[in-house]
Amino acid sequence: MTAAAGPLLELAGIRAGYGDFQALFDISLEVRAGEIVTLIGANGAGKTTTLRVISGSLRATAGTVRFDGHDITQLPAHAIPERGISHVPEGRQLFPHMTVEENLDLGAYNRRSRPRARAALDDQLALFPRLKERRRQLAGTLSGGEQQMVAIARGLMAAPRLLLLDEPSLGLSPKITEEVFARVQDIGKRGVTVLIVEQNVVDGLSISDRGYVIENGRVVMHGAAAALLRDDKIRAAYLGL
Amino acid sequence: MEFTLRALQAVLNGLLTGSLYALIGMGMALIFGVMRIVNFAHGAFLMVGMYATYMLYDHLHVTPYVGFLVAAALLLGIGVLTYHGLLRWVAERSHFMQILLTLGIALILTGGAQLVFGADYHKANLPLLDVNLHLGRHITINAPWLLSFAITVVLATGMFLFVMKSRFGRALRAIAQNRYAASLMGIHVVRTEALAFGLGLAAVGFAGGLLLPVFYLYPTVGDEFTGKAFVIVVLGGMGSIEGAAVAGVVLGVIESLTSLYWGNEWALTVDFAIFLGVLSLRPSGLFGSQRV
């Protein structure tokens, strides 16, 4: 089934927008199995939009999205988790009046993940011990860091092959950010492929294999994470150096 | 003695009426909770359920106590179709559009009933209606009311468990709390909402069928119930279906006691006062907080 040679995820010539407004003009990128890849770009560049196209929340007007060799461009959002892609959206988007445990459980809602839901829950609670203490607390009452962990854990509940992470460090203190990135690294080590959007360019790139830079809806640069970190233009534009 | 017995009888009557209110209110709460749409056509759909039950009774001699199941199934179907054909397209639009749409549906349904069935009223005249059960010398219960109460308790409990415990119910609650995130979890939002709307209408289908034997029916019969359902939803905590269940019963009892101690003319005023009071003092409702 797996097309071993090709990338796990491949976007080719993606265009997309909101109503009359075109946000993406030409996005092509690929993520190979086992990689952690970062998307970098200024506010409004189109990073979130790119993830939305992948997870089926927004329909591309041109181009194709291939996952594991299959064209998934036209799949609706609700069919995506079953394929093995989890999207952890920007701003966490938890179910505020449900407990931590109920939130996590919904992560394994899709038919493929359902049978393993119990085991997945134990896994997540092991990975995020802090959530174990708070499993009966309403998600809306958690701290920002805890909420982010619930969001990531919820994404992992589906046992995805590809995890899309949109700005996991948003609004978190440096210490918590560090913890979150450590978890993402753990996740990568477990064999989950990760496509991460990060404003925090240094942290993002330091845990990544490769990176893409998006400007005004176009990929303008890509390469190995280490190379990007050394690049003068990137240092000037995103690191203020 | 006489005095407390009278109050007891009034409470009992209130419970019987209130159970139907509860069912109607739960339907509206379910729809409101999931879609944030106030279904102003709720009473009109109740009317449809009553006519369906009545037609079965009148033409095929199907007792309303079977007919109400058919009415509920019919309304479930109508609900799903209405959602796909109309409501779905305003789900993300302004509340004004949604209000306009459900009001429009109500007008079309009552107008249609007017055309098809005429404005004249009908009654399902069951022999059971003449049966009164006496508890001691002072307490009387009309058999059809008691029967519909018993059925309603079962239905309301079933509906509550379904929404709170089932996988489908969990999906409903997820949509109610975060539509976008729900879709990311693999929940088919449109299909689930359609079913939720269908279920909300099935509740009034049940209620309509059970109301038929103890009431009468004409095209605008549902109008008053839309208002009551709305009061119940507010009282029960916007979109909480267990809250609506409790609120419906409480409203029935309050109306009955108001009627006994202050006079029937106050019953509606009290409804309205409760509505305003709860909205201004405790907008989260009295009996529930969690959304769906």
Add this chain to the structure above:
Amino acid sequence: MRPTWLLGALLVVSVGAACKGKQGDGKTIRVGVVTSLTGSQAAFGLAHKNGYTIALNEINAKGGVMGKPLEVVFYDDQSKPDQAVQGVAKLIDQDHVPLILGSFGSENTRAMVPAVDQRKVPLIVPTATADNIMEAGSPWVFRICAGSSAYATSTTNFLKDNGAPRTLALIYENTNFGQSNAAAMKTVATAAGMTVVADEGYQPKSPDYKALLQRVKAKEPEVVYYASYLLDAVTLMRQSEEVDFNPKFVTSAGTGFSAAEFPTSTDKGAGKYAEYTFSVSQWLPSSPWAGSKEFDEAFTKLTGGHPAYHATQAYAALLLAADVLSRAKSDQPTAIADALRKTKLDTAFGPIQFDAKGQNAHPVSITQVQHGQYKLVWPGDSAESKPVATPAWSERH
């Protein structure tokens, strides 16, 4: 997108329908009728329409009025007062009728009074009983039926003749009809020495009046006087049995308690629960006036059932309209109003003649449901049978 479109289409359709009102072509003489063809009072509106239709056929069979066929333009007020007012506007402004008849209920008719008064077009009131319709003092309003005071007076006199019970409960719907009948009864009965022990307005069209009845039952009135439409009359009587409410006299301001279906039908009326109830009546098929029998026959032929007085009132109202138009020899509202004031007409509904206030002095009798039929029981000289004391529910078979 789609629903906007749909609503738009709906609007267009309804506006289109509203603009359809056509001008008279001069070949007919037209009068306007407002009545409740749909909505909760449709049963009565339909009775009205049948009465009007019989009258119209009779009039045109005799050559119409002023040599032209008479035409009736109906407006359905949907049992709603604001629609009744709309009807007046539409009939006068668009159809240019010089005379209006209607509506059925007191609420709607009361709402029409200022509208005809302002436009200076005469209104013939066939059935609405509330006193305030005439008390408004409009010179354009003429009522052929008896009003709520006449109902109260007849009921009170009937009670005096039948053991003079002392305690009275009023149960009435909270509308113009209910309130004015209850108020009139309170005044007249109190003046006659009765005590009003319960004065209970209610919200019409509720499924449950048991608490209300319990409350009144606790006051142990000998007489209860209802002012209710048919739907509620049925519920009230059924639930009276449930709460075992047993006044000696169940009397009423007609309407629901005098509807043709009330004692006969178990589907649409109260059936056996109607038995022994008293009602005021303005007319019965057996009434002594010439034409009563013939109208009863014509109505039965048309509908398959006997008429209640509401149909007869509509029938008489249109005959009156034809008479007035012929005498006025004009389609000018002022001339028609003048002719109305000079009316002296014998109809199946009795003689019609208006006092200075525009009220016809119509006699009110009392009926009782006996074996599923309205029987005239008062006044004694014209009674068909004797009033029967009401047995307790527990003592009925």
